[in-house]
Amino acid sequence: xxxxxxxxxxxxxxxxxxxxxxxSSDGDDLALNIFGVDRDIWAAKVNAASTxxxxxxxxxWSQNGDEPSPPKYFQMSIRAKPSDGVAEFFSEGDFxxxxxxxxxxxxxxxxxKRDPNSKFNDFGTVRLDYNFxxxxxxxxxxxxxxxxxxxxxxxxxxxxxxxxxxxxTQLFTLVSGxxxxxxxxxxxKISVNSFxxxxxxxxxxxxxxxxxxxxxxxxxxxxxxIPVTIAYSFLPSLNEEDSTKLAIGxxxxxxxxxxxxIPNHRLGGVLYITKQNKKSGIRFPILGIGVQAxxxxxxxxxxxxxxxxxxxxxxxxxxxxxxxxR
Amino acid sequence: MTSKDVKLKYKKWGVIFDxxxxxxxxxxxxxxxxxxxxxxxxxxxxLIIADNVLNIDLIVKGQKGSYIELTIMIDGKKNEVLxxxxxxxxxxxxxxxxxxxxxxxxxxxxxxx
Numbered sequence: 001x002x003x004x005x006x007x008x009x010x011x012x013x014x015x016x017x018x019x020x021x022x023x024s025s026d027g028d029d030l031a032l033n034i035f036g037v038d039r040d041i042w043a044a045k046v047n048a049a050s051t052x053x054x055x056x057x058x059x060x061w062s063q064n065g066d067e068p069s070p071p072k073y074f075q076m077s078i079r080a081k082p083s084d085g086v087a088e089f090f091s092e093g094d095f096x097x098x099x100x101x102x103x104x105x106x107x108x109x110x111x112x113k114r115d116p117n118s119k120f121n122d123f124g125t126v127r128l129d130y131n132f133x134x135x136x137x138x139x140x141x142x143x144x145x146x147x148x149x150x151x152x153x154x155x156x157x158x159x160x161x162x163x164x165x166x167x168x169t170q171l172f173t174l175v176s177g178x179x180x181x182x183x184x185x186x187x188x189k190i191s192v193n194s195f196x197x198x199x200x201x202x203x204x205x206x207x208x209x210x211x212x213x214x215x216x217x218x219x220x221x222x223x224x225x226i227p228v229t230i231a232y233s234f235l236p237s238l239n240e241e242d243s244t245k246l247a248i249g250x251x252x253x254x255x256x257x258x259x260x261x262i263p264n265h266r267l268g269g270v271l272y273i274t275k276q277n278k279k280s281g282i283r284f285p286i287l288g289i290g291v292q293a294x295x296x297x298x299x300x301x302x303x304x305x306x307x308x309x310x311x312x313x314x315x316x317x318x319x320x321x322x323x324x325x326r
Numbered sequence: 327m328t329s330k331d332v333k334l335k336y337k338k339w340g341v342i343f344d345x346x347x348x349x350x351x352x353x354x355x356x357x358x359x360x361x362x363x364x365x366x367x368x369x370x371x372x373l374i375i376a377d378n379v380l381n382i383d384l385i386v387k388g389q390k391g392s393y394i395e396l397t398i399m400i401d402g403k404k405n406e407v408l409x410x411x412x413x414x415x416x417x418x419x420x421x422x423x424x425x426x427x428x429x430x431x432x433x434x435x436x437x438x439x
Contacts, residue, residue: 238391281339
């Protein structure tokens with residue numbers, strides 16, 4: 001399935017004006033460099049590792065006239081993916097959606113002042129996320145009728161994202177806040193087969209029929225966490241004379257959740273190839289290749305397998321109206 | 327001191343974090359977007375210009391390689407262009423343009439003092 005997503009990503013004729021909208025292997029936004037937007041834009045993202053599809057809407061406005069100066073931005077996005085991946089959806093027809101809707105407000109000059117002589121440029125975003133998840137958890141240690149539990153988990157997250165643009169090519173991002181989460185994605189995937197048996201006494205034939213459900217096994221818990229992400233992005237130059245060339249940018253990041261449990265530490269990086277829009281001059285990532293290591297807090301544990309905790313991903317951002325017009 | 331109608335137009339290239347356009351030391355902050363030309367425009371009617379020299383100061387912040395190209399249109403004068411490209415945290419370009427016309431071509435109504 002992921003091969004199809006890769007082919008889809010590579011075939012996208014993405015000649016839009018979308019910005020650098022980078023995300024981790026889990027499909028979480030890392031850095032959002034939205035400056036340069038002077039009209040409403042719709043952008044879409046696909047992420048192969050989390051098999052997610054996301055639509056972003058950005059709106060810039062100002063009270064000082066038609067042109068935002070300094071701009072404020074409203075951002076909205078909807079991300080959808082199957083909770084247990086696309087493979088289970090297609091093999092078993094059992095769709096358990098994971099839908100995230102977020103609203104964000106971005107403004108410049110959080111700690112810095114609007115001063116032509118200042119070399120310190122920062123901006124921040126307040127973001128509210130609503131998550132709807134459909135889960136199935138199998139617990140063999142309880143009564144038979146309660147072993148396979150299907151339920152909804154709805155959660156909210158409020159985060160603040162602070163960014164500093166350094167020397168016009170480097171972007172530092174710090175994200176933190178409060179979030180309700182579950183450990184569903186950390187549990188092991190299983191298939192639960194439920195069979196009934198009919199015995200025909202006249203022919204002595206046994207007939208079995210049943211259903212297969214994808215689920216997770218383990219100790220499922222819901223918890224309030226403090227998410228922390230620290231990211232460093234290298235932004236490619238936008239020189240007009242290099243506008244026909246592809247350019248490489250990158251992001252390295254740490255992310256983790258803290259609370260009354262063993263923190264989950266993740267380290268990752270995304271290397272992305274950008275193409276420049278000949279009209280706007282904005283570069284956007286046509287393909288991002290990411291690697292992420294998870295559960296790094298357990299790396300000293302003898303049973304920790306690094307390769308099992310490393311995931312690779314491919315992401316792409318494209319201008320949705322341009323894509324739909326084709 | 328002279329009064330002039332001045333039109334300004336600028337186009338952006340790349341990712342502009344913020345820009346400051348000062349005319350005679352006053353920042354111009356209200357611009358109208360021209361969808362057809364993908365540019366931003368403003369008109370400064372009866373701008374008071376000291377010493378017959380219009381001083382323009384353009385500061386641009388953004389992603390490296392981005393730029394703003396500002397076109398200055400003064401009635402009866404050839405358009406002038408000022409381009410400022412982001413090379414560091416903040417890039418600056420200045421221009422002083424004379425508004426003295428050949429004898430007999432400047433409208434007398436523009437002369438303030």
